[in-house]
Amino acid sequence: MDEAALIRAAQAGDQDAFEHLVRNYDQNVLRLAMNLLRSPEDAYDVYQEAFLRVYRNLQSFRFDCSFHTWLYRIVTNLCLDHLRKKKVRKTESTIMETEDGPLDRLDSLPEQRAHGDPQRSLLSRELRGKIEEALTGMTARERMVFEMRHYQGMRLRAIGEALGTTEEAAKNCLFRATQKMRSALGEFV
Template identity: 60%
Template sequence: MSVVQNVVGATGSTADTSPFRGNMVSQALRRVDDNVLIREAQRGNRAAFEELVRQYDHAVLRLALRLTASEQDAQDIYQEAFLKAYRNLVSFRFECSFYTWIYRIVTNLCLDHLRKKNVRKEDAPVTTMQDGTELSLLDQVADDRAHSNPERDLMRRELGHKIGIALNRLTARERMVFELKHYQGLKLRTIGEMLNTTEETAKNTLFRATQKLRGALAEMRE
């Protein structure tokens, strides 16, 4: 069942987790195609909106899952994001890409979720173990690689509770900027657009988040 069908009344479907097809074309071409689909959808063409969903559903679900660390919450935000996009598409003015627009919707929904649920995630900046081993920001988060290092996995688990405490020092916005930069690989300028702020503000927020995490973990090692 499609998201468009969900929007107009059906419930219970989940996102298509097939590879994001937009990766096969350039951003410029994708934006042109998106604009054509958006104009058609604004005229009431459900098939056009459904195609937009198909192009971005995996990316949206993946972002929501990364930011909430909950499959159920991610599914809820996924549905709500496309519902909101469907309802507000008529007001889309082509001042940014659909990619930026839908990501902005998702990040704002996740920000609200994080503020309400006070979610804790297990990620952190570079830290040094007792044996001198350095773990990077991304090393400390479980990944999808088929063959992970058992010893490093053990270190991740040992750090888990400390990282949770350290993240208590981050605001929801700081966690959001940190996630978008380090896990989604987005540029600070794009992050600023998504959060309705400037690139410089996003940069400062990322710096504060990293410093807080470094400081908190350093204190725990003392």
């Protein structure tokens, strides 16, 4: 079944069709929420709430936009609401406690290209830190637009639709986010 047929079947009450839609988008929704909120617990909460809202409101989906855009709008709105409620732009530390003491999660990720080159490995860690710092310095909307464009591969028009704004506004927001990223990266660019 194509996506439109799945949506119509789910609107008619077909649970298997709805489950298929969820499976098609669940990883992307979770990834987007995780990238925007920087907290696994918060991302899972938004993930669950997003699909609950889709289930409750699927009858109102009228094919005016793509299902993908409609779903991403729900996720981004939930993320923005969540960030507003927290009233702080705090990210989860990459440092976690283990039996052997503190461990930086970024250091535990395998990096084959820099594996045999300690200098390259050090530069890679520094770059990751600068990117995290730049993302933290962005507004929630800038970070969302940046993440949707560069990590999700979405086009500006789709980002604008997902955020309930124009393509031009999304483009301007991306420009500001990119400028902040370039400024934070300094010598790396």
